[in-house]
Amino acid sequence: MTWGDLFDFTREDIRALHKTTLAFFLTFYVWFNMAPLATTIVHASGLTMAQLKLLAVCNVALTVPARIFIGMASDHFGPRKTFAALMVIMAIPALVFAFSSGYTEMLVSRLLMSMVGAGFVIGIHMTSLWFKPRDIGFAEGVEAGLGNWGSSIAAMTLPAITVAVTAVTGAAYGWRYSMALSALAMLLYGVYYWFGISDGPAGSTFRKPRRAAAIEISSWGDLVNAIVWTIPIMGVLGVLAWRIHGMGFMSEDALLLSYAVIGGGMLYQIVQLLRVNVPILKRGVPADDTYRFTEVAVLCAAYVVTFGAELGVVSMLPSFYQKTFGLGPVEAGLVGGLFAFLNFFSRALGGFISDRVSSRKGNLVVYLLGTAASFAAMGLITPGWPLPLAILVTLVCAMFVTGGCGATFALVPLVKRRVTGQVAGYAGAYGNVGATIFLTAYTFISGQQFFFLIGGAAFVSFLFALFAFREPAGSFAEEYHLSSVDRAIENESAN
Template sequence: MTTTGKASSANSAGAVPRPGATRNLVVATIGFTVNFWAWALLGPLGPGVKERLGLSFAAQSLLVAVPVIVGSLGRVPVGALTDRYGARIMFPLLSLATIVPVLTLTVVDSYPALIATGFFLGLGGTTFAIGVPLISGWYPPARKGFALGVFGIGTGGTAIANFTTVRLADTYGENTPFLLVAAILAGYAVLAFLLLRDPPGRTAPAGSALARTAEVSRLTVTWQLCFLYAVGFGGFVAFSVYLPAYLRTAYELSANDAALRTAGFVVLAVAARPVGGWLSDRLHPVPVLVWCFGGTAVFAIVQAFQPPLMPVATIALLAMAALLGAASGAVFALVGRVAPADKVGTVTGVVGAAGGLGGFVPPLIMGWVYGIEGSYTIGLMLLSDVALAAAVYTAVKMSRVDKKSNLVADTAPRRSLQA
């Protein structure tokens, strides 16, 4: 009797993932990686397009930025649609839709056409908002942080794009990267439809996607999570975008050396994401975020004084990569704890958009400050201030939010029994 009671208690506590959870996690992570690969195709080709079309640096930046901006903002409606229709429909659908702009890149060559194609290429970046509610539904709270961190490894699709796109184009022909990615997307769409399953017991919420987005935008916790993700993931995106230019200007590195060091930064940040989720499962997301943001603030101050590249600057930059990557994983472990269960997709869309957009503000500030001061010190000190503010805010406010959410969850079953 006692043994049965304990087993039942463990089950209700959600200590064990549901059967099929691992399969869905693997399939979703593959899909996220492939779609992110497609999303990032224009980035590595930007310098070549600039030279071929005689573009300015501003025009080249816009060309690369359009897919990222659309992929970030597009997470809001895609997250809401995922709440409504489920990941089994949305993942194959978005993967197939992304094939169209990928193949279009094989025939367009003018700047306006490339901008328009890049707009629709942003669809690949929205798949983040499909995977998070799917994984959240399959995994219990004790395993959710690590599972979402593993799913976040899919952001490494940008690294695949950077490592392979130019090399494939130079070796096998300029259209090879696009044809290869289109074929992989088509194969994945079939795989996802056959193997992905929405979590058992998932119910489609009532109302339109617009109404649900408006509803979650009225939740204070949505904007709190947006701020934390804009600092964590936004900081990672900012460094991955601006680090090559920073290394070339501050340390006079060659383009290839700066690119390789940036790739190392990206790989470490991506690898640290599941670690942040794993630590959040065992400790709690709040202390993990406090330490990650606090550590980022310290290392940003160190880097603000432009120390020697070896070893001090290298250690500082790689430490920030690990801390920002772990913070990104911890934020979505917190999303799984504090977001309403039937609105996880919609909340994920809004928070994911904030993270993507957060990555574009720091590079603009860094460039502006450098143009005025001829130094990156002020920009890095501002990063330190924002990270420190995020650490303090997390410690003071988010622990209260989590306790309140747990209190509601704990009292809900007792109310139903009394009724």
Template sequence: MKKRGIQLTLQTSSLIVGFMVWVLLSSLMTYIKEDIALTSGQASIVTAVPVILGSLLRIPLGFYSDRFGARLIFSISFLILLFPVFFISTADSFIDLIIGGLFLGIGGATFSIGVTSLPKYYPKERHGFINGVYGVGNAGTAITTFGAPILASSIGWQGTVRLYLILLLAFIALIFVFGDRKEVKVKKSMVEQIQGVYKNATLWFLSLFYFITFGAFVAFTVFLPSFLVTYFGLDPVDAGLRTGFFIILATAMRPIGGFLADKFNAFIILMLVFCFVSLSGILLAFSPDIKWYTVGALSVAVSAGIGNGTIFKLVPLYFSNQAGVVNGIVSAMGGLGGFFPPLLLTAVNNMTGQYAIAFMLMSEFALVSFVIVAFMYYQEKLATMRNSKLN
């Protein structure tokens, strides 16, 4: 009992740090633009770039966490992060920010470490809640979004970035001391695990669902700070506070989603989630002022947060023998779901002068997901009825 509690606390805290580092550029973009000349398109690319590696690396990190344990993979990830964080603190051009931001994505990729490791310590009926608690590590994005602009206004954005070097070094030491050296490890090859799952439609349905729910969370996290300043005329600190509240609310909903999925049918919960995401997209598309936009954004926070927790109840339920690589694939798709919307929003605004079309696309994707979840729910019901008749 003591070991599992230590690992849950350590890995969740480590995820908080990883996510704090992951969103450094988007949180400080208003201040960075004062020193480095960037067009709105370049700024969107810089804020979106960390999502690329933060998504794609989730697949190997999930696999190697299963094979070598969370202690080693977290330690290596944080050691590597020291270099892009320092490099960004010395950046003076668009290319510097792109290079540093790409490798900053490792912070976001650490998500797949804990969702692979922590279920090993708990019974299946608690996996939804435990992965939901681990997902509270998303709060790291809120801490940086909320705190980094305040620090930057006092010590400059370069000094703020360098403070994260101290944080990373402290957690490397903590992981080395308290990480579990005897974690159960899986020895199957990555190719063997992928071959066992890639033809399974459930994998790709879950990936689509997480593409919508976690993608919405990431997209709003990286897009809101600049959007609220440029579109609604808020100052950077106010925009950071509002974005931080969005992140806190979405993060708080994640363990609730996992708990509900443990207690009730996860497909029914997901149907409700996608209904609300779809309605939220419509509201955002036609928001005339900051008040209605806030209502729409917070509605996304609640529904996406619950959806994030629910989906990672289903992953170990359907793929207990390939948890590492499947967690990596699903979480990678979620990360990629956050890469495209900021770029799409900027492109749509450049062409039309507003963002309505992009928000409507989010609504339509959620509606399609609702139909697929309903199909999966009734397929499960039919399978249960057949089994009961056979028995």
């Protein structure tokens, strides 16, 4: 598939790609509809800056575990139903937030809205059902790259929409109606998506795992590996609870209770891993149905230092340029916006190259090494640097980081076809884990040290991928590998 094919709307798979991209775009547009209107909300609602910061924390709080559980739902019910349901259901807290009458309503609705960020996982799964292994990298890169633009377009358009609506409704309601419009658009598109797309081309069979309560594992060692890599997904919620406590919005007793609840959730997920996999492992896994969880772990680590780094850098880059070069807010914001704006082109390019080179692993390794080197270069930026050179280094770093996202998810659908939703859920969750860890660390270190930290983490991920990752069989095949278990499940569904 080439760039020109994206405009061939006679192809059913291209139409499905654009429908899914728009769904992902809308979920991110709604997810990030608060930040562009933050000051307007503060003035209109009388919130303090501390209360606004807490809303921002709540906006990402449940995204990490949601990506795991939504991935399970996508594997079990199919991405069509799951994506449509997510858009319709998440429109409810979005509308509640828009018309909230008190801070508690805003807090709870924003916390629930954080789950809409799991739409990314479903989009990856749906795209994998429509495109063959030889084209999957580019297709996933386009879908994720354009979908991620939802946050950028929200920042560009919502203030203007609010100004226009305010002229008609007044200052007290302008931001509310503009937010409600975005939620309503997502709700209506969710209804359309239910009827307007299928889980793969006509004649294809959607194969789901027999049990989707936890990811299926192929060996006892991999079961231990899966448990180890599941713990941080719940554990990062403890970091968020600690941050809320530090902001003064949570008492010591409430913090301890939060830790207990998070620990209970962690234990529950471990129990589910055991319940699903111990019977499978006792029976024995056919040789043609095995895969290594190490591949999932490598992709998780790669996404920590690509998408996780992107989220972290976008959050601090404008202030870094203001402090380092004395730029004004507008100029610094433009530089920061360029980092995310490259998402579509460079993320799609990372997937496109993955489809064209002889080794998808090699492509990922090169991107991770480039990410490590470019962040090391950013750590060397000082006020004495020429501004154009600093911007050039930043753009090169952005190309490697966002391209690395595309290189990572070009491999996700190839690890284990039957559990693609859950593999995407793990990798996607670790992107948010990385962002949380990096931004928490940033509160204790300088901007230069922040870049060196990410660069060091990227180098560790590079070594992990280089020595531990094995190229999936059939990475460039005409069709996905079907195991004896896949065929048995297909026969069970037919009967």
